[in-house]
Amino acid sequence: MGMFSRSRLTYHRKLFLGLVIYSWLLVGCFALFQYHREKQFKAEEVNSRLQVLNEFIIAHLDSTGKVELPPCDIVGLRISVIDGNGKVIFDNSSDSLPKASHIDREEVIKAMQTGEGYTLRRHSESTGGTYFYSAKRGKGYLVRTAVPYSMTLDRLLTTDYAFLWFIALVTAGMCVIGFFVTRRVGKHIERLSAFAEKAERGERIVDIEPFPRDELGNISNHIVRLYAKLQQAIAERDREHRQAICEQQEKMRIKRQLTNNINHELKTPVASMQLCLETLIDHKELPVEKREDFINRCYAANKRLQSLLIDVSTLTRIEDGGESFAREALSVSDIVAEICDEYEELARNKGFEIRNKVTPVTINGNMSLLFSIFRNLIDNALAYSEGSLIEIRVLEETDHHVTLALADNGKGVAKEHLPRIFERFYRVDKGRSRLLGGTGLGLSIVKNAVHWHGGTIRAINREQGGLLFVFTLNKQP
Incomplete structure (x- = not known):
């Protein structure tokens, strides 16, 4: 053979x-x-x-x-x-x-x-x-x-x-010419055959020498280009498939991590409520002042547990694709103005001034998620910045997106913590965060809500002191 x-x-x-x-x-x-x-x-x-x-x-x-x-x-x-x-x-x-x-x-x-x-x-x-x-x-x-x-x-x-000898000589000459012509065609066919064999084995073919510019060469070049496009499509499909698998694995890892973190975060308020209730049940003779103190502790733990469950639910809905959040035309300046009015008294009591410099701008977004963005950023500044001023303004507006900034004049965040502040349950000062009732999910919700609106967010330490959040929101999905 x-x-x-x-x-x-x-x-x-x-x-x-x-x-x-x-x-x-x-x-x-x-x-x-x-x-x-x-x-x-x-x-x-x-x-x-x-x-x-x-x-x-x-x-x-x-x-x-x-x-x-x-x-x-x-x-x-x-x-x-x-x-x-x-x-x-x-x-x-x-x-x-x-x-x-x-x-x-x-x-x-x-x-x-x-x-x-x-x-x-x-x-x-x-x-x-x-x-x-x-x-x-x-x-x-x-x-x-x-x-x-x-x-x-x-x-x-x-x-x-x-005349027979003349015809014989002419025929011999034509055969010589035919040899070179058929050799050229034969090389085309042999190259195309070798290409077909490689294609049948699924080999990746790159930088192949172009075929000559004739009818057969044009057909061969078309076949090569079609196969190259097919290879590219298969490679793109495989890449997307691998990416989808990686994303799925990453989602599973994040969910497992989130579950573990939730379990860990639930232990503190649940244990606090259990301790208070056991004390009240076992010591009915406690004075009224002590009983009220334990009840207030139990209520605070319950509020913290409720906030944690709400934040986890919001974060889960966003990460599952956010299909449950409807879009509508919204005025960002109106939302910011409403939130500033909402926090005015709380900010004054903590020695803060909130300056709203947001100019009128409209986007197609979700009201609850936009409220979550600005509320969590203001809550974060009021609770941890140790400053006296919060300022919100528009940095840039185009036909496609708007860029906003929220800054405080506080102490900022250490460089080693700055890249991780948007992670779930990450706390710069764990003890102080829990003492203030934070769930550790606020900035993670902010990041995912911004992403849901097609934007990005980053945190920067200001040279004059304080922390600056810069984020974009797409006007259309």
């Missing part, structure tokens, strides 16, 4: 061999046709000369009743007169007339039917020689002349082979 595959003809050789066979077969048929045609033409030329003699003999025979030999230079000319029944009544080549009927001779049959006829080469039974016969019909008889089929006549009837 291996020997057969090595000895197998290439497409170029098969094509060239087929072209050579076809060319020589065509030339052979043409040469054979031309050979017979030229030979027939020369035979008819000889017949014409003999027919002139036949006419002369017939004319003399009709006028004198005698057979007279015409003046000619033909050596061995034989003259016969045959009656309508095929009987030879005159023959100048022998002393006795042939007794056999000539009615079935080819030249006699043709002469009786058409007026004249000839036979190229036939053996004579009476003389034993070979002759070229030419017959012509007279009035009730035939005159037949014949010349011996000698070397002279043979050379006269021989076809001129010069």
Whole structure:
């Protein structure tokens, strides 16, 4: 099998061999046709000369009743007169007339039917020689002349082979040209075949040399480009598939982490409530002041637990795709103004001033998520910045998005904590955060709500002190 595959003809050789066979077969048929045609033409030329003699003999025979030999230079000319029944009544080549009927001779049959006829080469039974016969019909008889089929006549009837040699040379030249043409086509086919084999194995094909600019080359280039696009589409599909798997795995990891963090965060308020309730149940004799203190602690723990559950629910809804959040045309400046009014008294009590410098701007977003963004950022500044000023303003507005900034003049965040402040349950000061009732999910909710609006958010420590949040919101989804 291996020997057969090595000895197998290439497409170029098969094509060239087929072209050579076809060319020589065509030339052979043409040469054979031309050979017979030229030979027939020369035979008819000889017949014409003999027919002139036949006419002369017939004319003399009709006028004198005698057979007279015409003046000619033909050596061995034989003259016969045959009656309508095929009987030879005159023959100048022998002393006795042939007794056999000539009615079935080819030249006699043709002469009786058409007026004249000839036979190229036939053996004579009476003389034993070979002759070229030419017959012509007279009035009730035939005159037949014949010349011996000698070397002279043979050379006269021989076809001129010069044109055959010319055709053979032209054909050989065409075969040489055909070799280079078929080799070019063959290389195209071989390259395309090698490409098809690689494509069948699914190999990645890059930087392939372009095919020549002809019909076959254009088809080959189209096939290569289609396969390259198919490879690109498959690679893109595989990449998206891997990315989807990674995202799914990351979501599962985050959910497991979130579950673990929630369990951890729930322990503190639940344990606090349980301790307070157990104390109240086991010590009914406690003074009223103590009982109220335990009840207030239990209420605070419950509020913290409620806030935690609300934040977890909000965060889960956003991360699950946010389909439950509807979009509508909203005025960001109106939302900020409402939140500033809401926090005015609380901020004053904590020694803060909130400056609203947001200019009128409208986006297509979700009201509850926008409220969550600004409330959590203000809560974060009031609780942890230790400053006295919160300022909200628009940095940039385009046809597609708006960029806002919320800054405080507090102490900022240490550099090592800054990249992680948007993580779930991450606290810069864990003890103080829990003491203030924070859930550790506020900034994570802010980040996911901004992402839901097609934007990004980052936190920067200001040079003059304090923390600056810069975030964008797309005007359209």
